[in-house]
Structures are given as structure tokens and as C-alpha cells.
Amino acid sequence: MAKQQKTAITPTRAEDYPEWYQQVIKGAELAENSPVRGCMVIKPWGYGIWERLQRQLDDRIKATGHENAYFPLLIPLSFMEREAEHVEGFAKECAVVTHHRLEERDGKLHPAGELEEPMIIRPTSETIIGDTFAKWVQSYRDLPLLINQWANVMRWEMRTRLFLRTSEFLWQEGHTVHATEEEAVEETLKMLEVYRELAEEVVAMPVIVGEKSIGERFPGADMTYSIEGMMQDGKALQAATSHYLGQNFSKAAGIRFLDEGGELQYGYTTSWGMSTRMIGGLVMSHGDDDGLRVPPKLAPKQVIILPVIPKDEHRNEVLEYCRELEKDIAALSYDDEKVRVSIDARDIRGGEKSWQWVKRGAPLRIEVGPRDIAEQKAVLYRRDQGPKDKEFCEKRALINRIPALLQEVHENLFQQAAQFRDQHIRTDITSAAQLREYFTDGDEDSLKGFIRAPWCEEQETEATLAEMKLSVRCIPLQQEQGGTCILTGKKAEREAIISRAY
Amino acid sequence: MAKQQKTAITPTRAEDYPEWYQQVIKGAELAENSPVRGCMVIKPWGYGIWERLQRQLDDRIKATGHENAYFPLLIPLSFMEREAEHVEGFAKECAVVTHHRLEERDGKLHPAGELEEPMIIRPTSETIIGDTFAKWVQSYRDLPLLINQWANVMRWEMRTRLFLRTSEFLWQEGHTVHATEEEAVEETLKMLEVYRELAEEVVAMPVIVGEKSIGERFPGADMTYSIEGMMQDGKALQAATSHYLGQNFSKAAGIRFLDEGGELQYGYTTSWGMSTRMIGGLVMSHGDDDGLRVPPKLAPKQVIILPVIPKDEHRNEVLEYCRELEKDIAALSYDDEKVRVSIDARDIRGGEKSWQWVKRGAPLRIEVGPRDIAEQKAVLYRRDQGPKDKEFCEKRALINRIPALLQEVHENLFQQAAQFRDQHIRTDITSAAQLREYFTDGDEDSLKGFIRAPWCEEQETEATLAEMKLSVRCIPLQQEQGGTCILTGKKAEREAIISRAY
Known part of the structure; x- marks a missing residue:
């Protein structure tokens, strides 16, 4: 029997997939549970991935003609009552604000100042945005109205899991109004395609693009579309959705316009969203038994340079060589941005340091020791290969290859996930x-x-x-x-x- | 007596300053009141300014070694109780969540599922972030801990005014932990200087940098510093603050570390914030009786090209000339980014269209009519000059001058505000x-x-x-x-x- 290889993550995927998921997140320092039930703390490495995902999607949302805006966090109860299916879908899990100050009694704080009308923290914003859109839309000249919002939302989930299902999550929600059904359906599908592109070309996650069944539709929608990825345990993850809302929400909120013939018509609306859940999908698409593997376009650091300093007398020489390497790599571009490279010169054991970056999933690691300098070389490790697979490279050639290597890692992650999916x-x-x-x-x-x-x-x-x-x-x-x-x-x-x- | 000049904003600053402020915001389409008391809707032009302000500050926050993260929206009451002055400062104005679902009775929705412990929507996050920091900080090796969060916060203000004082607002809040008082004070002052630079070099708003009096300190702080701008009615606006919190919050939350000598010590913390209030400061620093004047580095559009089409037969020729102009200008850089330029080809009256851009405060407008084309010219309007002051320019020369013109507008806005301030x-x-x-x-x-x-x-x-x-x-x-x-x-x-x- 072959000797079992030691892995950086315990348990492995095969041993206990749900626990492996938690351990990968912990090992990569992506997020952790907070003292507030179901709400997570997103740590810098996890938030750095989210920021890049945001930027990539935001650029695409703007390139398709949408503008960002911001709407209130709170929704009056009366707004929720306007769309019957919608309230049915969200009433069971929402945070309700009932008071507007605190009072001290018996040495403890108590809610005081009861609100005339309670409000809920937005679980999604169709109703509150619809109310504003009803004021903004008067004539066919105001259409299409193409708005997006980046925001936090809250759904009081009973069973939560980091990124996949949390009470509070971060997302974008697009909301648009159109003069015709045809245009609104076209918009719904256009944004679905934006999500597919984001998933496949940025997250390196192959997805199936399709229509939801009636039972899985967004509450109040006429049609829901989604992108579905296959996780490494064979389960599906809905990674983003796009809804054609017909005239349901425009009737509930009174979004009407005078058409070219002077007739008053209800608008046709859409909404579409992508959330921090995508990071859960990323983990379960690309993680392996040694931790996370971050697709290069999303990695907060794409290249990590690790100085190897056997004796103190080597320190200056090694660090200087590393800094030159860093400068040369930082001048390169990948995916229309400068390559994100850092030296990790922390004073901790080299093995521990390397494994930290393996677990975090930095796409490329470069080790430099005194002997490499003499030969103007460096040692390359790719996160899409085994943790001990290394390549001795001529320094200049390695620098020149960095953008192509990042693209190779991206493609490899995509291919591995696609192959797994297709086999299952x-x-x-x-x-x-x-x-x-x-x-x-x-x-x-x-x-x-x-x-x-x-x-x-x-x-x-x-x-x-x-x-x-x-x-x-x-x-x-x-x-x-x-x-x-x-x-x-x-x-x-x-x-x-x-x-x-x- | 000289004939009074007609202005785009009624009333003028001299006639009724508070109402002028509201009308500038309305005319520039920055924001509007929402149906939720004290919460605003930030419209695309206003949000576009905020996005650029965010990017400018975020770059500086990262360049000074901080990382972004995200913490829960809700804070359990028991957390607020830990720091006496802090709770005293915020208890009177906070949104309290007491229930986690809605129930229908008598055809109406009612709060249901009472929480064991009520929670408040964060008015600021010292207490909830402190709780997490207590876990992250163990040893002096974990310090300094330099974290920033971009988030929405809520303070139940009784008298609200768009941007200046709203129940919900958007901001960043930095939170750091240091091993020594000296380092923490240095950090507090370093971020204060970042805010000064942002205000003066980006918002073009001259500020006085100083220490707050005891009565004006942040609740729970040992020292508060701020940048103060003078608005055009002579009042001061606190545009950002930086707090040295001593060991008050580390004691409340238990943020302790083993120092190099193996002794357990409480950390020294800081916090610092800049919010959407800055946009209110921008309006009141630079607005004039014709509307907003957006400092070029923050303008969502820096150059607007307005085609003048007297007869339909001119349309193609004029639009093509405009598109070439747009292409050439879009290839230029200002403040390390491509110049943001657009053609406004909407089919509305030219006068109305021009005035819209005056009120929105786009820094430069370029008009092009059929006669300009014959001479390869264009007409330039600068928002830092009178609305009818124009300059006939040779096209190529104008294109080449755009970056310098944007910088001139920036400097002019700053100089005008500084002169006003110094005179008062x-x-x-x-x-x-x-x-x-x-x-x-x-x-x-x-x-x-x-x-x-x-x-x-x-x-x-x-x-x-x-x-x-x-x-x-x-x-x-x-x-x-x-x-x-x-x-x-x-x-x-x-x-x-x-x-x-x-």
C-alpha cells in the first residue's frame, strides 16, 4: 500500500468534504465566524479577492451601460406588503428594526423609542428601489433605466456556512426598467451572459447557463435564470441569478411611463445579483487538499517571492536580489493590470512561510537562495502543480514568462474544473x-x-x-x-x- | 443699478444659503430624500463622485500599509456596554433590531421571532471590530494591525440634511492596534495627514488640521484630530476625523499581546473615518449660483462634448467630428487615469443640455457646430469661469491642453476657496x-x-x-x-x- 501523502489541510476532501471546506477557509485566512449569529468577518485575503471580483464585475456592468447608485438599508414594512409573492419569500427571515435608541435601566441597555412603522434590513431591494424608480420614470425618454447597487443585505438564515449562506452578505444588485417585454428579457439574458463570462474568465469556474424551474424562481419574478457550477463534491452551486420581473414590481410600486403614443404604461423590470457566495464557489471549485488555489485574476498577490537566508551573512545579498526581481515583475502586466508581486521577508521558518502561501493559494511562488544568485537563477513553484514540484529557472527568462504563467494557471484551473464537471x-x-x-x-x-x-x-x-x-x-x-x-x-x-x- | 444676472440656481447663496444647498444638490442630481426617514438615495452623478473619492482614498490607505476587511453590520447590545463613554455617545441615536421575521395578522405584517439579545445597526465599529482584534492579536509579532473597512453606518439623527447629516451614511473606518502609545499617536497623525491631502489635493478643499477640544472628542477617545473646512456661509465643516483611543477600547475588548519581554500588555488603538459628508463639503466649498462645480479629479465626466446641430443635414458631420474629438481626448491622461470624456448627443434643446452640465459641474464643456468644423475648431467653456465665458480654440491645440486645463480648474477651485477662507x-x-x-x-x-x-x-x-x-x-x-x-x-x-x- 502506497504511503499516504501528508496534506496541508486536514481532513482531505475525500475524508470529510464539509469540514475540509471550513479548514481551507481557515487555512487561507479568508473569513471567520463573528459573535453575531450567521454574520462573518471577511479577513484581508478574502476581502482582497472580493475587491478584485467587484472590480472585474463593476467594469463589465458599466461597459454594458449601467450606472451605480445607492439606496436605503432599511425598508418600511408597508413596502414589503405591496408584492404578495415577494413578501412570502422573505418574511420568514429578515432582521426587523423596531426602536431608534437605547435606554439604561437596572445597569443594562434596553431598546427605547419605538418606531411608528417597523422596518426591515433589506434582504434585496426591489421594493425600495421600485418606489424611487416610480419617481424617476415619467416618459419613454427616461427608459431604459439601468442602475446597479453594491451593498450589504441581510437574510436571517437558520443554518449558515461561511460565504455560502450567511445572514449578512455583500453583493451587487442590478435593477432596470424597460419600455417593452422584449427589451427587458434581452437585458436579463445580457446580464446572465456577463455573469457567465465573470465566472469562467475571471473565477475560472465553468458554469451551466440556464433557466430556473418555477419552484426555484425569485419570489415575484416571471422568469429566473442562473449560472450553476459543480463543486468538487458533485453538488451544484447557484453562483449568480438574473430575473425578468415582468410588470409585477412596476405594478406594485407604480412605475409607469407615457409611451410614444401618449399612453400610460407600466414598465418591465429586471434584477440580477452576484454575491460573496461566489467566493464559496471559488473555494469548492479550485481548493485541493493543500488549501486554496486562487485564480490569478483574483489573487490579491499573484507572485510571492520567498528569500531563503541560511545564514545572516547572506541576508543583504538575498534581499537585494529579491527586490530587483520584485521590481522587474511589478513592471509587467497581466489582464490589463500590473502584476501583483510581494516579497515575504518575515522572520519565520521558511517551511512554515511557504506552506502559508500554499494554503492561501497564491498562483506563483519564487524562492531565492544564495546559490541561485551566483547562477542568476530562481526556483519556481506553481500552485496548479504539486506543492513540491519545482522548476529551476534562469532569472531573466522567468521574469519574461510571468504573464504567460499566470494565464496558464488560470487555464489549468478552468480545465481541471471543467474536466471534473464533465466527468460527473x-x-x-x-x-x-x-x-x-x-x-x-x-x-x-x-x-x-x-x-x-x-x-x-x-x-x-x-x-x-x-x-x-x-x-x-x-x-x-x-x-x-x-x-x-x-x-x-x-x-x-x-x-x-x-x-x-x- | 446693474441689471441682476439670472442664475441657474434659485435662490442664490446670498438669498438663502440652506435652500441654495438643497437646490444645488437637486440641480446636479447628486441625491434625494428617500421614503425612509433621514436616509438618502445617492443618484448616479453623486455616487460617481463618491466612487472616485473612495478610489483616491483607498489607494492612499493601502499605500500606507493598511488592508481592507469587512465586519458585521449588527452589534450586540452587550458589546456597546463595555465602553461607558462610547455607549453614552451613541445610545440616543441608534437603530435597534429586535426581531428576525415577519408574521401576517389581520392582513398586515408584524415583527415576530424576538431576539434573545437585541442588536444595533453599527453607528461605528470600534466595539465589534475590537472583539475580533482581541482574537487576532496575541503577540507583539502581530502588531501593528492595520485594518480598514468600507461600510454603511447608521445614526438615528433627528434633524437630517442630505450628505451633511443623514441617518445612514457611507464611510470608511480605519482601525489599528499598536504596541506603544508613541506608534499609535504617530498612526493617528499619519492618517490625519492622508485626509488633509485628500481634501486639498483631490477635493480642492483647503482645510485646517488640528486637535479637537475635550468636548468635541469622539466618545471613548483620548484625543481626536480633524480637518476643518470653511463653507461659503462661513461655517465650519468637520470633513474627517482621526482618533487616538489609548487603551480604552483594548481594555473594553481585551486586546492584549505578549511583548518582547514576555509580559502581557494592552494594545494602543486608533480609528479614523471619512464619509459621504465630504460630498456636502464639496458642494458648499465649490458650488456657485449656477450649481455645482466638481473638482476635476472627482468628476465622473471631466469633459463633455456638446454637438450643435442647427439642421438635420449637419447631424452626421457634426457627430463624426465630435466622436473623433472624444477619441483623441479619451486617449489623454490626467491624475494617472485616462481622461473621462463623453458626447452628450441626447435629442433635447441645446440650451437646456448645456445648463444641465453647468448645474452638474462638469469641469470642461466643448461645443462643436458646423462652422467650427470648417475651421477645425471648437468652443471651450470652463466651469471655473462664468457660464457664458467661452474660448474659440484650434482643435488640435485644445486637445493637447486638456490635462493642463483640468489641473488649472483644480487649482482655481482650491485658490478661490482658500482665498475665501483666509478672508474670513x-x-x-x-x-x-x-x-x-x-x-x-x-x-x-x-x-x-x-x-x-x-x-x-x-x-x-x-x-x-x-x-x-x-x-x-x-x-x-x-x-x-x-x-x-x-x-x-x-x-x-x-x-x-x-x-x-x-
């Missing part, structure tokens, strides 16, 4: 019985994957799936043929992706 | 009686300014000033000599700035 999509399961058998074989955390099969799209069948702890993740936009519904045996126009999900 | 600082008032006489001459909104005078720094004297609706704005860091206290006649070591304030 089954298209040969044709009945509910087979479906049940497949998913009940082994324990609940055993690696399964996605089933792609024809589905009749009848809402009642979603309950059957729910009993098996499964759901329709999406009806992919790319369809080849329909067939016989896996659940009912009826004729099915389209195929669906069915799986376990986060 | 009086140093010849030497007694409380004179002070009272000066400030009670005319109505409450009449233009006064700052008094600079020796002050004994005794806290009781602040009440005397409060009776006169005045306060010590700061004790400037730059001191020449002390003298006899303006209020008590005692010996005074330093001079103070005394004025009305926002």
Missing part, C-alpha cells in the same frame, strides 16, 4: 427509480454529480425531487433535443439539470 | 464680549467666519461657546504663539479656531 454529468439515467437508486447509493456526502435528462417542467414534479433531496438546478439554454420526462414519462420539450445543491 | 478668518477679536457681538450682528445665517484666538483649553469654557451657538472647531497643529485666552483672560498656550459649524 450523467445522461444515462432515465427514470425516477434509477435517479433514486443513484443518489441513495452511499452516504449523503458521497460524490455524485449532475443528471441531465428530459423533464416535463410540471411544477408538481419538483416536490418528488425535493423528497430525494434533489432539485432542478436549471434548464440549460443550450438544448439539443427533448425526450421522455425522467419523472413522469410524459413528452418533454427540454432537458434539465437535476442534482443536490448548496 | 479674524484674529483681532480678543474677548467674549467682542465674540458675542460679532456673531449676533445680523441674522443667524449671515456670513461670519472663523475666529482664531488664544484659548485656555478648559472644558467649562466650551459651554459658554455653546450658548452662543459656537464651538471650538480645533486647535490647529500649526501654532505660532499663545497669549491671553479670549474667554477667560487666563494664559493660553495655544490658539483655537472658534466658529459656527455643521
Whole structure:
């Protein structure tokens, strides 16, 4: 029996996937639980990834003609009452503000100053933004109205997990108004495509782009679309959504405009969002048993230079060589930005330091010791390869290769995830019985994957799936043929992706 | 008598300054009141200014070694109780969350699911961040800990005014821990200098840098410093603050570290913040009777090209000339970024369109009509000059001058504000009686300014000033000599700035 290799993360993915997830986040110093139930503290390395994700998406949101704005954190209860399905969807999990000051009694603080109307902390902002849009939109000349907001939102989740499901999370929410249904649907799909591009070209996470089933729609939407990634335990993660809201919210908020013919019409609205949940997807797409692997476009540091100083007499020489290397690398560009490179000259053991960067997932590490200097060399480690795989490089050649290496790491991460995903999509399961058998074989955390099969799209069948702890993740936009519904045996126009999900 | 010139903003500053402020914000489409009491909607042009202010400050915060992170929106009441002065300062104005879901009864929504411990929406985050820092800091090797957060905060203000005082506002709050008092004080002053640089070099707002009096300190701080600008009604605006917190918050939260000698010590902490209030300061520093004037480094659009199309047959030719101009200008750089230029080709009256950009305060406007094209010319309007002052320019020469023109506008705005400020600082008032006489001459909104005078720094004297609706704005860091206290006649070591304030 082969000697088991020691890994930086305990347990491994195979041993205990949910616990591995927590340990990768801890090892990479991405985030931690806070004393406030379900709210996390996002630590600098995790927040640095979020900032880059924000910048990448924000650039794309602006390039497609949207402008950022900011709306209130609090929503009066009466606003929530205006859209019945919407309140149904969010009433069970929202933080309610009822007082506006504190009073000391018996040496303790108590809420005081009761509000006439309680307010909730926004779980999403359709209602409060809709109220403002009703004032901004008067004529067809005011349309389309294309607005985005970066904000924190709160949903009082009962079972929380860092990044994947937290009471407070950070996100962007786009909200638009259009004169016609056609335009609004086009917008919904345009932003869905922006999310696909972000996921695949920035996060290096392959996704399936599709339409949500009725049961999985956003509360109040006519249509919901999503991008779905496959995590390394075979479960699906909904990584972003885009909703066509029809006239539901414009009727609730009174968003009306005079059309070119002078008739008063309700606008057609959309909303779409991407959140810190994406970082959970990143961890579960690319993490390995040694920790996180950050896709290069998102890495707060893309290249880490580690000076190796066996004796104190080498210090100056090694550090100077490292600083030159850093300067040369910092002058390079990758993905239209300067390469982010740092020397880690902290005075701690070299092994400990290296492993920290492995666990954090910096794409490239370069070690430099006294002997490398003599030969004008350096040692390269790539995070997409084994932690001990190294390459001795001529210094100048290495510098020149950095942008290409970063792109290679990006592509490798994408390819590895795509290959894993494609190997775990089954298209040969044709009945509910087979479906049940497949998913009940082994324990609940055993690696399964996605089933792609024809589905009749009848809402009642979603309950059957729910009993098996499964759901329709999406009806992919790319369809080849329909067939016989896996659940009912009826004729099915389209195929669906069915799986376990986060 | 000279004919009164028509202005784009009614009333003018001289007629009714507070109303002028509201009208400038409305005319520039910066923000508006929301249905949630005291919370504003920040509109795209206002948010665009904020985004640039954020980027400018964020770059400086990072360049001084700080990292961004994110902490919970909610703070348990028990955390607030830990620092007595702090809770005293914020208890009277905070939003309290008491329930975590809504229930429908009698066709209406009601709060349900009472929390065991109520929580407040952060008015500032010393207590919740302190709790986390207590875990992060163990040894002197963990120090200094240099963290910043961009966030929304909430203070339930009774009298609100867009940007200047709102229940919810956006800000950054830096929080740091140091091993020694000396280092922490150095940090406090370093960030104060960052704020001065931001105010003067980015917002073009001259400020006085100084120490706050005891009565004006942040609740729980040992020392508070601020930058104070003079608005065009002579009142002071505190535009950012930096606090040395001593060991008060580290004792409250238990932030302790083992020093190099193996002794357990409490850390020394600082905090410092800049908020959307700065935009209120920008409006009141640079706005004129025709609307806003945005300092070029913050303008979402720095150059607006306005095509003049007298007849439809000119349309293509004019638009093509404008597009070329736009392309050439967009290739230029100013303040290390590409120049932000746009064509406004909306199909509305030219006069209305021009005035919109005057009111929004775009630094440069360029008009192009058919006759300009024949001569390869264009017409330049600068927002730092009169709205009708124009310059006929040779196209190529104009393009080449754009970066320098933007810098000229920046410097002009700064100079105008500095000159106004310096003309309204009086140093010849030497007694409380004179002070009272000066400030009670005319109505409450009449233009006064700052008094600079020796002050004994005794806290009781602040009440005397409060009776006169005045306060010590700061004790400037730059001191020449002390003298006899303006209020008590005692010996005074330093001079103070005394004025009305926002």
C-alpha cells in the first residue's frame, strides 16, 4: 500500500468534504465566524479577492451601460406588503428594526423609542428601489433605466456556512426598467451572459447557463435564470441569478411611463445579483487538499517571492536580489493590470512561510537562495502543480514568462474544473427509480454529480425531487433535443439539470 | 443699478444659503430624500463622485500599509456596554433590531421571532471590530494591525440634511492596534495627514488640521484630530476625523499581546473615518449660483462634448467630428487615469443640455457646430469661469491642453476657496464680549467666519461657546504663539479656531 501523502489541510476532501471546506477557509485566512449569529468577518485575503471580483464585475456592468447608485438599508414594512409573492419569500427571515435608541435601566441597555412603522434590513431591494424608480420614470425618454447597487443585505438564515449562506452578505444588485417585454428579457439574458463570462474568465469556474424551474424562481419574478457550477463534491452551486420581473414590481410600486403614443404604461423590470457566495464557489471549485488555489485574476498577490537566508551573512545579498526581481515583475502586466508581486521577508521558518502561501493559494511562488544568485537563477513553484514540484529557472527568462504563467494557471484551473464537471454529468439515467437508486447509493456526502435528462417542467414534479433531496438546478439554454420526462414519462420539450445543491 | 444676472440656481447663496444647498444638490442630481426617514438615495452623478473619492482614498490607505476587511453590520447590545463613554455617545441615536421575521395578522405584517439579545445597526465599529482584534492579536509579532473597512453606518439623527447629516451614511473606518502609545499617536497623525491631502489635493478643499477640544472628542477617545473646512456661509465643516483611543477600547475588548519581554500588555488603538459628508463639503466649498462645480479629479465626466446641430443635414458631420474629438481626448491622461470624456448627443434643446452640465459641474464643456468644423475648431467653456465665458480654440491645440486645463480648474477651485477662507478668518477679536457681538450682528445665517484666538483649553469654557451657538472647531497643529485666552483672560498656550459649524 502506497504511503499516504501528508496534506496541508486536514481532513482531505475525500475524508470529510464539509469540514475540509471550513479548514481551507481557515487555512487561507479568508473569513471567520463573528459573535453575531450567521454574520462573518471577511479577513484581508478574502476581502482582497472580493475587491478584485467587484472590480472585474463593476467594469463589465458599466461597459454594458449601467450606472451605480445607492439606496436605503432599511425598508418600511408597508413596502414589503405591496408584492404578495415577494413578501412570502422573505418574511420568514429578515432582521426587523423596531426602536431608534437605547435606554439604561437596572445597569443594562434596553431598546427605547419605538418606531411608528417597523422596518426591515433589506434582504434585496426591489421594493425600495421600485418606489424611487416610480419617481424617476415619467416618459419613454427616461427608459431604459439601468442602475446597479453594491451593498450589504441581510437574510436571517437558520443554518449558515461561511460565504455560502450567511445572514449578512455583500453583493451587487442590478435593477432596470424597460419600455417593452422584449427589451427587458434581452437585458436579463445580457446580464446572465456577463455573469457567465465573470465566472469562467475571471473565477475560472465553468458554469451551466440556464433557466430556473418555477419552484426555484425569485419570489415575484416571471422568469429566473442562473449560472450553476459543480463543486468538487458533485453538488451544484447557484453562483449568480438574473430575473425578468415582468410588470409585477412596476405594478406594485407604480412605475409607469407615457409611451410614444401618449399612453400610460407600466414598465418591465429586471434584477440580477452576484454575491460573496461566489467566493464559496471559488473555494469548492479550485481548493485541493493543500488549501486554496486562487485564480490569478483574483489573487490579491499573484507572485510571492520567498528569500531563503541560511545564514545572516547572506541576508543583504538575498534581499537585494529579491527586490530587483520584485521590481522587474511589478513592471509587467497581466489582464490589463500590473502584476501583483510581494516579497515575504518575515522572520519565520521558511517551511512554515511557504506552506502559508500554499494554503492561501497564491498562483506563483519564487524562492531565492544564495546559490541561485551566483547562477542568476530562481526556483519556481506553481500552485496548479504539486506543492513540491519545482522548476529551476534562469532569472531573466522567468521574469519574461510571468504573464504567460499566470494565464496558464488560470487555464489549468478552468480545465481541471471543467474536466471534473464533465466527468460527473450523467445522461444515462432515465427514470425516477434509477435517479433514486443513484443518489441513495452511499452516504449523503458521497460524490455524485449532475443528471441531465428530459423533464416535463410540471411544477408538481419538483416536490418528488425535493423528497430525494434533489432539485432542478436549471434548464440549460443550450438544448439539443427533448425526450421522455425522467419523472413522469410524459413528452418533454427540454432537458434539465437535476442534482443536490448548496 | 446693474441689471441682476439670472442664475441657474434659485435662490442664490446670498438669498438663502440652506435652500441654495438643497437646490444645488437637486440641480446636479447628486441625491434625494428617500421614503425612509433621514436616509438618502445617492443618484448616479453623486455616487460617481463618491466612487472616485473612495478610489483616491483607498489607494492612499493601502499605500500606507493598511488592508481592507469587512465586519458585521449588527452589534450586540452587550458589546456597546463595555465602553461607558462610547455607549453614552451613541445610545440616543441608534437603530435597534429586535426581531428576525415577519408574521401576517389581520392582513398586515408584524415583527415576530424576538431576539434573545437585541442588536444595533453599527453607528461605528470600534466595539465589534475590537472583539475580533482581541482574537487576532496575541503577540507583539502581530502588531501593528492595520485594518480598514468600507461600510454603511447608521445614526438615528433627528434633524437630517442630505450628505451633511443623514441617518445612514457611507464611510470608511480605519482601525489599528499598536504596541506603544508613541506608534499609535504617530498612526493617528499619519492618517490625519492622508485626509488633509485628500481634501486639498483631490477635493480642492483647503482645510485646517488640528486637535479637537475635550468636548468635541469622539466618545471613548483620548484625543481626536480633524480637518476643518470653511463653507461659503462661513461655517465650519468637520470633513474627517482621526482618533487616538489609548487603551480604552483594548481594555473594553481585551486586546492584549505578549511583548518582547514576555509580559502581557494592552494594545494602543486608533480609528479614523471619512464619509459621504465630504460630498456636502464639496458642494458648499465649490458650488456657485449656477450649481455645482466638481473638482476635476472627482468628476465622473471631466469633459463633455456638446454637438450643435442647427439642421438635420449637419447631424452626421457634426457627430463624426465630435466622436473623433472624444477619441483623441479619451486617449489623454490626467491624475494617472485616462481622461473621462463623453458626447452628450441626447435629442433635447441645446440650451437646456448645456445648463444641465453647468448645474452638474462638469469641469470642461466643448461645443462643436458646423462652422467650427470648417475651421477645425471648437468652443471651450470652463466651469471655473462664468457660464457664458467661452474660448474659440484650434482643435488640435485644445486637445493637447486638456490635462493642463483640468489641473488649472483644480487649482482655481482650491485658490478661490482658500482665498475665501483666509478672508474670513479674524484674529483681532480678543474677548467674549467682542465674540458675542460679532456673531449676533445680523441674522443667524449671515456670513461670519472663523475666529482664531488664544484659548485656555478648559472644558467649562466650551459651554459658554455653546450658548452662543459656537464651538471650538480645533486647535490647529500649526501654532505660532499663545497669549491671553479670549474667554477667560487666563494664559493660553495655544490658539483655537472658534466658529459656527455643521
